[in-house]
Amino acid sequence: MDIKLKPCPFCGCEHIIAEINYMSKRFAIYCEDCIAVMELSFIDAQFDDGSFISFYEARKVMDEMTEQWNRRTNNGA
Numbered sequence: 001m002d003i004k005l006k007p008c009p010f011c012g013c014e015h016i017i018a019e020i021n022y023m024s025k026r027f028a029i030y031c032e033d034c035i036a037v038m039e040l041s042f043i044d045a046q047f048d049d050g051s052f053i054s055f056y057e058a059r060k061v062m063d064e065m066t067e068q069w070n071r072r073t074n075n076g077a
């Protein structure tokens with residue numbers, strides 16, 4: 001994974017985890033040190049069937065979420 005995530009907008013730490021959870025059918029980007037989290041369910045990402053998601057599609061969604069996360073950290077910076 002070469003996605004670059006900016007530090008947490010709340011606590012400023014750099015322990016940011018991006019994960020695709022196939023069990024709970026969710027994408028998540030979260031901070032390990034505080035409660036900052038950004039989540040998106042497969043359904044909200046508008047896949048026809050949340051149980052089938054290609055690596056390519058997942059990567060695309062993750063890229064978008066990464067952008068959103070990074071954009072948020074820019075606020076007030």
Ligand SMILES: [Zn+2]
Binds near residue numbers: 012032035
């Ligand atoms: Zn944090």
